[in-house]
Amino acid sequence: MSVASMTGFARCEGGADDVSFVWELRSVNGKGLDLKIRLPQGFEAIESEVRRLAAARLTRGNVQISLQVRRGEERPDFSLNEAMLEQMLALTRRLVDGGHAAPPTADGLLAIRGVIDVADSSVGAEALAERHELALARFGEALERLCEARREEGAALKAILDQRIAELHDLVMRAEADPARRPQTIRARLAAQVAEILQAAEGLDDQRLHAEVALLATRADIREELDRLRTHLDAAAALLSSGGPIGRRLDFLSQEFNRESNTICSKSNAASLTAIGVEMKVVVDQFREQVQNLE
Structure with a gap:
C-alpha cells in the first residue's frame, strides 16, 4: 500500500446527450475527514452516496466537492x-x-437557496434517475483522480521523510562515536566534577557524595536516549514502507524523536554532543513538518 498526501486536486467532465457534468474535488490537510459538498438543485438526492463513496476512499483531509451541471437546449422551469x-x-x-x-x-x-426552485420540465423521474447515475459515475472517476494525485504527492513526501530518517540515523552514529562519550573522557570529566563538589562542600558525607556522583554519571550517559531514538527511527521507516493512512502514527513518533533529542541536548556536557543534539532537533522539525501533510 502506498503513502498518500492529504492535498490534491481533481477535475472530471462527462455526460450524455445534452447534459454534461463537471466535478471538481479539492483536498487539503485536516485532523480528520471533513467533506463539504455543493450540488446544484435537482441533484440533492445523490449527496449521501457521494459522501459514502468519498469516505470509503479517504480517511483524512478537508475535501471540497462541487458539481456543475451544464444543459444544452433544454430549458428548465x-x-x-x-x-x-x-x-x-x-x-x-x-x-x-x-x-x-x-x-x-x-x-x-x-439568491437564497430554496426561494427559486428549478425543475426540468421535460425530464421525468426515470430520466432524472439516469442523470443521477451518470453523475455518480463521473464522480467515481474524479475521486480516483484525486486519490491518484494524493498518492503521487505522497510518494514525493515519502522520499523526503526517508531522507530525514537516514540523516537522523547518521546523527545517532555520530553521537555514539563522539570522543566525549569515551569511557576515559567521561571518567576524567566525572573526576573533575567530583573534585569541584568536594571543594565546595568539605563537610559532605559519603552517602551524599555517592548520590551526587551517581547523578553526574547518569547525566553523562546518553546510551538509553540513543537506543530509544534508533528504535523509533526503525518504527518510522517500517511505517513508511507499509504505507496506508500512517500520518497520525508518524506524528506521534516525531514527538518521540523530539523528546529524545531534547534530552540528549540537556544531558550533554560536551560542545560536540550538544551540536549533534541541536542538529537532530533541526532534522526532527523538518520531518514533523512534512508528516503533517500525510493522510
Missing part, C-alpha cells in the same frame, strides 16, 4: 417559493427595524 420568500421578508424587516441590517435587495433575496 423556474418557480418562486412564495411562502419562503414571505418568511425571509418578515425576518429581514425585523432585522432592519431593529437596526441590525440594511434593507435587502431583490437579487439578494432571490
Whole structure:
C-alpha cells in the first residue's frame, strides 16, 4: 500500500446527450475527514452516496466537492417559493427595524437557496434517475483522480521523510562515536566534577557524595536516549514502507524523536554532543513538518 498526501486536486467532465457534468474535488490537510459538498438543485438526492463513496476512499483531509451541471437546449422551469420568500421578508424587516441590517435587495433575496426552485420540465423521474447515475459515475472517476494525485504527492513526501530518517540515523552514529562519550573522557570529566563538589562542600558525607556522583554519571550517559531514538527511527521507516493512512502514527513518533533529542541536548556536557543534539532537533522539525501533510 502506498503513502498518500492529504492535498490534491481533481477535475472530471462527462455526460450524455445534452447534459454534461463537471466535478471538481479539492483536498487539503485536516485532523480528520471533513467533506463539504455543493450540488446544484435537482441533484440533492445523490449527496449521501457521494459522501459514502468519498469516505470509503479517504480517511483524512478537508475535501471540497462541487458539481456543475451544464444543459444544452433544454430549458428548465423556474418557480418562486412564495411562502419562503414571505418568511425571509418578515425576518429581514425585523432585522432592519431593529437596526441590525440594511434593507435587502431583490437579487439578494432571490439568491437564497430554496426561494427559486428549478425543475426540468421535460425530464421525468426515470430520466432524472439516469442523470443521477451518470453523475455518480463521473464522480467515481474524479475521486480516483484525486486519490491518484494524493498518492503521487505522497510518494514525493515519502522520499523526503526517508531522507530525514537516514540523516537522523547518521546523527545517532555520530553521537555514539563522539570522543566525549569515551569511557576515559567521561571518567576524567566525572573526576573533575567530583573534585569541584568536594571543594565546595568539605563537610559532605559519603552517602551524599555517592548520590551526587551517581547523578553526574547518569547525566553523562546518553546510551538509553540513543537506543530509544534508533528504535523509533526503525518504527518510522517500517511505517513508511507499509504505507496506508500512517500520518497520525508518524506524528506521534516525531514527538518521540523530539523528546529524545531534547534530552540528549540537556544531558550533554560536551560542545560536540550538544551540536549533534541541536542538529537532530533541526532534522526532527523538518520531518514533523512534512508528516503533517500525510493522510
